[in-house]
Amino acid sequence: xxxxxxxHYLRIGTRDLDGAERFCTEVVGLQKIERNENxxxxxxxxxxxxxxxxxxxxxxxxxxxxxxxxxxxxxxLDTLDRAGVTCGRGTTDEAIARYVHSFGWFxxxxxxxxxxxxxxxxxxxxxxxxxxxxxxxxxxxGLNSTDTERDEDFWTTHFNARVSDWIGKAPLIRVASTHHQxxxxxxxxxxxxxxxxxxxxVDDIMRSWYLLQDQGIRIVFGPGRHCTSGGYFLYFEGxxxxxxxxxxxxxxxxxxxxxxRPRQFAMEYASFCAFGSKPDVTEFS
Numbered sequence: 241x242x243x244x245x246x247x248h249y250l251r252i253g254t255r256d257l258d259g260a261e262r263f264c265t266e267v268v269g270l271q272k273i274e275r276n277e278n279x280x281x282x283x284x285x286x287x288x289x290x291x292x293x294x295x296x297x298x299x300x301x302x303x304x305x306x307x308x309x310x311x312x313x314x315x316x317l318d319t320l321d322r323a324g325v326t327c328g329r330g331t332t333d334e335a336i337a338r339y340v341h342s343f344g345w346f347x348x349x350x351x352x353x354x355x356x357x358x359x360x361x362x363x364x365x366x367x368x369x370x371x372x373x374x375x376x377x378x379x380x381x382g383l384n385s386t387d388t389e390r391d392e393d394f395w396t397t398h399f400n401a402r403v404s405d406w407i408g409k410a411p412l413i414r415v416a417s418t419h420h421q422x423x424x425x426x427x428x429x430x431x432x433x434x435x436x437x438x439x440x441x442v443d444d445i446m447r448s449w450y451l452l453q454d455q456g457i458r459i460v461f462g463p464g465r466h467c468t469s470g471g472y473f474l475y476f477e478g479x480x481x482x483x484x485x486x487x488x489x490x491x492x493x494x495x496x497x498x499x500x501r502p503r504q505f506a507m508e509y510a511s512f513c514a515f516g517s518k519p520d521v522t523e524f525s
Contacts, residue, residue, distance in 0.1 A: 286366075
């Protein structure tokens with residue numbers, strides 16, 4: 241089994257790096273770390289970067305997970321290869337561009353590109369956001385899946401991934417101690433479905449709700465409270481139509497894994513929000 245420490249970064253293509261920089265700094269409240277001709281690096285916590293926009297097509301998405309052991313890459317790639325999963329090792333130049341010691345890659349059964357990271361770089365100074373959004377870190381993602389049961393089996397068979405809860409056919413999956421780092425949503429395509437950043441408190445969510453409305457940014461869900469994690473949330477439409485989320489929803493799974501029972505929720509609006517907010521998000525309906 242391949243041991244993952246946590247989700248670490250996202251890489252997303254765009255033909256408008258200027259627009260990505262404006263939105264992620266002025267609206268989301270991330271910190272710009274570096275900008276070159278082909279890429280923009282942003283961070284939200286103590287990692288070197290948690291989001292990289294690069295010059296490419298907007299549907300070119302990559303999710304990076306840090307491996308638990310710094311000597312486990314060869315073993316991980318061998319495990320995937322023996323399971324019939326197409327995979328490979330990144331080049332030295334590619335590792336430099338990702339600020340990692342080394343990495344491997346594979347595509348999940350839905351075609352999502354995943355990278356396995358060895359010794360990703362940490363920040364050498366504290367996180368200082370571009371605006372006071374209350375962001376405390378990169379939390380989790382929603383990932384499109386063309387077959388959620390198949391993909392759930394893939395993640396829980398080959399990796400130390402466990403299901404925390406289901407909403408309909410959508411599993412919320414964790415590899416760390418918080419509620420989930422990965423949620424698989426039924427879709428006809430691959431790609432990142434939404435990007436979550438954690439904020440310190442519910443007041444941060446409400447302040448952003450008013451700010452986003454003042455700036456004419458489309459709110460697609462919330463404010464509300466998740467029935468699964470118990471956290472407060474707000475979803476909004478971002479650069480290149482990517483959905484972003486603020487929440488304080490990454491509660492700890494305090495029970496031992498041997499006794500924790502994942503819960504099954506119905507695929508209906510009330511399962512997404514205890515307050516009654518209805519999502520304008522295709523994958524949530």
